[in-house]
Amino acid sequence: MDEANRSGMSTMELLGETWRVWRSHAGMFVLLMGIPIAALALMTILVAYVIAPHPEETPLREVLLGMGLPQKVAVFVLFLGSFAVQYRALAASVFATQEIRSGRSVGILQAIRSVRRKQLRLFWMVMLASMLTGPLGLIVFPLLAFGVAPGFPVAILENKTAFAAIKRGDALAKGGHGRIALLVALWLGLGIAGVYAWVSSIVMLQERFGRSWILRPVPILGFWLLLLIPEAYMIALTLNYLEQRGRGGEIGSAAGVQTDG
Numbered sequence: 001m002d003e004a005n006r007s008g009m010s011t012m013e014l015l016g017e018t019w020r021v022w023r024s025h026a027g028m029f030v031l032l033m034g035i036p037i038a039a040l041a042l043m044t045i046l047v048a049y050v051i052a053p054h055p056e057e058t059p060l061r062e063v064l065l066g067m068g069l070p071q072k073v074a075v076f077v078l079f080l081g082s083f084a085v086q087y088r089a090l091a092a093s094v095f096a097t098q099e100i101r102s103g104r105s106v107g108i109l110q111a112i113r114s115v116r117r118k119q120l121r122l123f124w125m126v127m128l129a130s131m132l133t134g135p136l137g138l139i140v141f142p143l144l145a146f147g148v149a150p151g152f153p154v155a156i157l158e159n160k161t162a163f164a165a166i167k168r169g170d171a172l173a174k175g176g177h178g179r180i181a182l183l184v185a186l187w188l189g190l191g192i193a194g195v196y197a198w199v200s201s202i203v204m205l206q207e208r209f210g211r212s213w214i215l216r217p218v219p220i221l222g223f224w225l226l227l228l229i230p231e232a233y234m235i236a237l238t239l240n241y242l243e244q245r246g247r248g249g250e251i252g253s254a255a256g257v258q259t260d261g
Contacts, residue, residue, distance in 0.1 A: 009243050011179050018236040021100055029235075031108055032093055033227040036086035037220060043078045051075060086227070087123040091115040093231045094156045097238040121162040122148055122155045146177075146184045152234065153241035172244040179240065187233040194229055198222040 009017075022029055048054070051074050054063050067075070092111035099106035126144050130137040150169030154160055160168060173180060201222065205215055 011182055014179070014236060014240060014243070017239055018232060021097055021235055021239065022232060025096070025100060025106075028096065028106075028108055028111075029093060029231060030224075030228070032089050032096070032111065033224060033231055035089045035108075035112070036082065036227060037224045039085040040082050040223070041220060043082050046078060047075055051078075083123075083127065084120070087120045088112065088115050089227075090123070090230060090234050091119055091156045093234045094153055094238045097235045098157055098242065101239065101242055115156070116159065118161065119156045119159060122151055122165055125162050142184070142188060145188070146181055149180050149184055149237060150241065153238045157238075157241070169241070172241065174244070176240075176244070183233065183236050183240070187229065190229050191226070194226045198226060 052063055052067050052071050054066070064072075089112070092108075092115050095114045096106045096111040099111075126141070126148060129144055130141040133140045148162075148166050148169075150173045151162070151165035151167075152169075154169045154172070155162060155165035158165070158168065198219075202215075202219055205218060209215060
């Protein structure tokens with residue numbers, strides 16, 4: 001209760017506001033996450049028909065073993081590119097949330113164009129740290145996600161470097177880390193549950209209908225829905241950031257700072 005009093009907005013109110021913001025512009029937010037889905041579909045087509053052509057029923061393991069070094073490098077570059085598009089879409093969601101909360105109109109192209117590469121460094125830092133730690137990444141990732149969470153809106157809306165954004169976000173939190181921990185736990189919990197439901201649904205449909213062509217869109221549509229979870233998480237972090245700025249007397253929009261870079 002003390003934390004809610006200090007922050008001015010309870011966690012439940014924050015979650016409710018997150019839902020209202022997303023619902024008020026649901027079409028835009030859904031289409032934003034459609035951009036990384038389109039990039040992933042393009043990547044799949046390039047791999048299957050250009051980089052490593054193979055019969056449709058070939059197991060993935062055999063496809064990977066049959067690739068030469070140039071092919072593996074090309075697939076890895078496309079893999080990183082798909083993450084870059086996803087991070088840009090999530091960052092655009094942050095910008096869009098600020099515009100919506102400020103009462104300004106915002107479109108998909110405007111939100112995407114507002115993102116700069118510098119503002120995505122925090123995403124890459126968390127990803128690389130989690131990957132490079134191997135099996136320990138299962139522990140490192142949640143800890144990093146909690147530690148850097150307040151910095152995401154700062155990096156994007158104030159155009160700060162990764163470490164400067166972490167420091168600034170931590171200063172803005174001012175004891176409100178319990179709320180951040182809850183948001184991270186909700187995001188990870190919903191993500192894990194969503195992946196389990198997604199995989200289970202695909203397996204169940206394949207057992208019932210086989211490998212029918214009708215089911216081909218199901219995996220990618222399911223992944224599209226899964227991407228709405230981190231997007232909602234970014235919306236919540238942005239609303240929390242804006243509320244913290246207002247509580248600290250920083251009434252001016254961060255958009256002016258953001259466009260300087």
